[in-house]
Amino acid sequence: MLVMPTSRNHLMLRRQRRRRLPLTMLKIKTPKTQRAKREVEKRAPKLVESGKKTLILHGTKTSDVLNTVLTQIYHLKRDNAVKYTKKNENIRPFESGGETSLEFFSLKTDCSLFVFGSHSKKRPNNLVLGRMFDHHIYDLVEVGVDNFRPMESFEYDKKLTPRIGSKPFFAFVGEGFESVEELKHLKEVLLDLFRGEVVENLNLAGIDHVFVCTALSSSTVFFTHCALRLKRSGTAIPRMELVEVGPSMDLVVRRHRLPNDSLKKEAMKTTNGQPKKKIKNVSSDVLQGKIGKIYIPDQKVGGIALSNDVKGLKRERREARKTKVVGENEAKKRKTASK
Amino acid sequence: MDLGNLMASDPTHHFESVPSSRFELTRACLEKGTELVQAIANAVFALPSTDDPDGPIVRLPPPTTTLPREKHLPKPKPPTKWELFAKMKGINKHKKDKRVFDEQTGTWKRRHGYDRVNDDKDIPIIEAKLSDEPGEDPFSKRKAEKKQRVEKQEKNRLQNLKQAAKAGALPSHVQLAATALPITGTLGEAPKKASKEELQNVAGMAATATASGGKFDKKLPGEKLAKHAGKYRKFLPVVEGKGMSSQEKQQTAKILDQLMSKSCHGMLDVNKAVTMFNVKKEKQRKKEKEHKTSSAASKLKPKKKSLKKSSKKKH
Numbered sequence: 001m002l003v004m005p006t007s008r009n010h011l012m013l014r015r016q017r018r019r020r021l022p023l024t025m026l027k028i029k030t031p032k033t034q035r036a037k038r039e040v041e042k043r044a045p046k047l048v049e050s051g052k053k054t055l056i057l058h059g060t061k062t063s064d065v066l067n068t069v070l071t072q073i074y075h076l077k078r079d080n081a082v083k084y085t086k087k088n089e090n091i092r093p094f095e096s097g098g099e100t101s102l103e104f105f106s107l108k109t110d111c112s113l114f115v116f117g118s119h120s121k122k123r124p125n126n127l128v129l130g131r132m133f134d135h136h137i138y139d140l141v142e143v144g145v146d147n148f149r150p151m152e153s154f155e156y157d158k159k160l161t162p163r164i165g166s167k168p169f170f171a172f173v174g175e176g177f178e179s180v181e182e183l184k185h186l187k188e189v190l191l192d193l194f195r196g197e198v199v200e201n202l203n204l205a206g207i208d209h210v211f212v213c214t215a216l217s218s219s220t221v222f223f224t225h226c227a228l229r230l231k232r233s234g235t236a237i238p239r240m241e242l243v244e245v246g247p248s249m250d251l252v253v254r255r256h257r258l259p260n261d262s263l264k265k266e267a268m269k270t271t272n273g274q275p276k277k278k279i280k281n282v283s284s285d286v287l288q289g290k291i292g293k294i295y296i297p298d299q300k301v302g303g304i305a306l307s308n309d310v311k312g313l314k315r316e317r318r319e320a321r322k323t324k325v326v327g328e329n330e331a332k333k334r335k336t337a338s339k
Numbered sequence: 340m341d342l343g344n345l346m347a348s349d350p351t352h353h354f355e356s357v358p359s360s361r362f363e364l365t366r367a368c369l370e371k372g373t374e375l376v377q378a379i380a381n382a383v384f385a386l387p388s389t390d391d392p393d394g395p396i397v398r399l400p401p402p403t404t405t406l407p408r409e410k411h412l413p414k415p416k417p418p419t420k421w422e423l424f425a426k427m428k429g430i431n432k433h434k435k436d437k438r439v440f441d442e443q444t445g446t447w448k449r450r451h452g453y454d455r456v457n458d459d460k461d462i463p464i465i466e467a468k469l470s471d472e473p474g475e476d477p478f479s480k481r482k483a484e485k486k487q488r489v490e491k492q493e494k495n496r497l498q499n500l501k502q503a504a505k506a507g508a509l510p511s512h513v514q515l516a517a518t519a520l521p522i523t524g525t526l527g528e529a530p531k532k533a534s535k536e537e538l539q540n541v542a543g544m545a546a547t548a549t550a551s552g553g554k555f556d557k558k559l560p561g562e563k564l565a566k567h568a569g570k571y572r573k574f575l576p577v578v579e580g581k582g583m584s585s586q587e588k589q590q591t592a593k594i595l596d597q598l599m600s601k602s603c604h605g606m607l608d609v610n611k612a613v614t615m616f617n618v619k620k621e622k623q624r625k626k627e628k629e630h631k632t633s634s635a636a637s638k639l640k641p642k643k644k645s646l647k648k649s650s651k652k653k654h
Contacts, residue, residue: 028497029514037512044511045410052409112409134411147361171375172348173368187348192406195344200401202345204384205394212372216357222368228376237384240376242369259407267407 043110047271051197055102055111057084059091059118065148066117066125072151072247073115076194076225078164082109091116093128094255099137107135113193123254129189133259133267140257141182141189146220146250156243160227162209167196169207169228174215182253183215190223210242216250224248342382343402347375414508419499459485539563 031037056074058066074083084105092098093116102114112135116128125145131138162168170191176183194211207228214222225246230238259267282292340347352371358364388395418426425431439456441448448456465477503509533541542562546553552571558564575586600608 025517025519026497026501026515027518028500029516030512040512045413047413049409131407133407133409138407167345169376169379170344170346170348171372172346173352173371173375175350175353177348178350188404188406191344191346191404195406198343198402200398201396202383202399203391203394203396204388207380210372210376212368214352214368214371216364222364224365224368226369226372237381240373240380242373242376244365244369248365264407266411268405269408269412270405271412 051080051195052113052192053109053111054081054193055084055105055109055114056081057086057088057091057105057114057116059116060087060089061119062087062117063119063125065145066119066127068150069125069127069145069148069247069249070115070117075151076246080196082111093130093137093140094142094257102130103132103135103137106132115193126254127251129186129193131189131192133263138263138267139185139189139259140255141186141253142255143186144252144254146252148249149247151246154244154246156227156245160229160243160245162227162245163206165196166206166208167199167202168194169210170194171210171212172215173213174221176215176218176221177213180215180218181258182219182256183221185256185258186221186251186253187213209245212242219253221251221253222248223251340379340382341403342379342400344404345379345383345399346404347379349375414506416503416508416510417506419502420495 031040054073054077056070058070062070070083074081088101090098091101093102102116106112106114112132114128114130114132116130118126118128120126123142123144125148127143127145128140129143130140172187174183177187178184190211190213207230209225209227212224212226216222224244225248226242227245229241229243231241233239258264282290284290349371358367383397383399386397386399388397390396435450437450438447439450440446441456448454450456459481462481465481467477471477500509500513500515504515509515539562542559543553543564546556549556575590579585
């Protein structure tokens, strides 16, 4: 399109050139595909959170035992865990600079729990269980693994194997879990790790397994995983029977780091105080189930013009054509008749 | 007991002596575990259940042990500039129909998209107004106006997003990325364009990075020689000629003098002081002579600009 070069056009051009380099330039980046947008929205902070994902990885040196421990934990949490196979040299969770890699991985995989295994002479079979808040380290518990027995070493009826994703029971035995700070912390972390999603409705037929933790002393916890067999009893409530199924190990608490107070306060904020949004217009009936009302405003039938894609027009046109033809014939007849 | 998490803990249990054998230990632990699990199961099964084809479903109470969140609570978005304005003026949002009746064609058209109502491009004739200049193209003017409006809207949108980002409530699918670093200081304007001379010198400057200082590089047609071709070091002759004072001695003496003069502050350089004094005196004498023999010719003489630094300082 031709643009006549007048004085005004020149001015506009000059103004544009000057505007081309502002001091700070920000660009709005949005995901270009719907799929990417959905992924990003999944990772956004929500009011009510769904289950946390776990990241399982190991450091420079791992022992045989530790490798098995990590794989078995991964199998226990198959749906919502990510296992890294490479060794990571620069991750040292308890040192101030050694957590950047962990935080980066947490950001990329959207995992807020991690299990980091390493083996050294000073700390053999070391597991660091940690949590993240906003992809920064929240708290850590360092635990040593003793007397590990893998899942394969247990013999049981194969029908009892717990299924992946079923909600587990927890049993914490021992006064240490209330009195000793480290064990309290470990209890919280274990609960968080193996809990799965927080659900409102539980299917009673799907009760499968239980994690039993016993405080043997002020620093050791005997951890085991058992399947549940529901036996018929006289009452409506079945009798529980525990059958040892999963990995069992002794956890020796070595170090732990609690979150600082401000971070803790920030992370513990809930929305319990605020009133929930009321869903209007929905009610439930015993016979019909969930019912809702749809309100349609009055249609101004006379006012709207006819749209192109109304099928009813066909019949009208057809009839109109018929009457026209009939009318013409009649007119012809009349003409001929008059002649 | 925490029903929401299906957790039970027994704080009263106490191992007086840890059983020595592993088997005994596991047995004791499982016993205690069974007790606890039975307790939870009793409570859970006691809850009201609804029937489902998969099995009875109970509604669990919310968990009592609070565990920390994974991410921070989402912050409410601050209202945009338009929203504030609308609230102040009392303008309410009205839902718009997807199909709108187009007066021009007399058909129903969609509001946005292909073949839309009131499209800017579809106007066939624009009537000329008295205020229009004869040489102006109204169609391109409309186009330019629309472009400006769109740019303004983008700028406003960016400002709103920046405000939201400041409050920590940026929408999750939006990221603000800096495309250029902020430039501060007096050089904040457009980068200086290289002049013709600078560009001509660039090749020469780059050539000095070679071992031979760019002396033997092939020259392009039209390229001028570098100002200082070759290397900058000067080596003294190995064998000294007769009659010359030792150049090496001169070189070292020069360096020494410079060093000494720099280090001794305040001490008078006699030679320099003497020459300065003499020069000043001569000038004074010249001036006096001029004043004595002042004539019209001398007055009309153009004032000689003195090239000395001291004279500049006075001005």
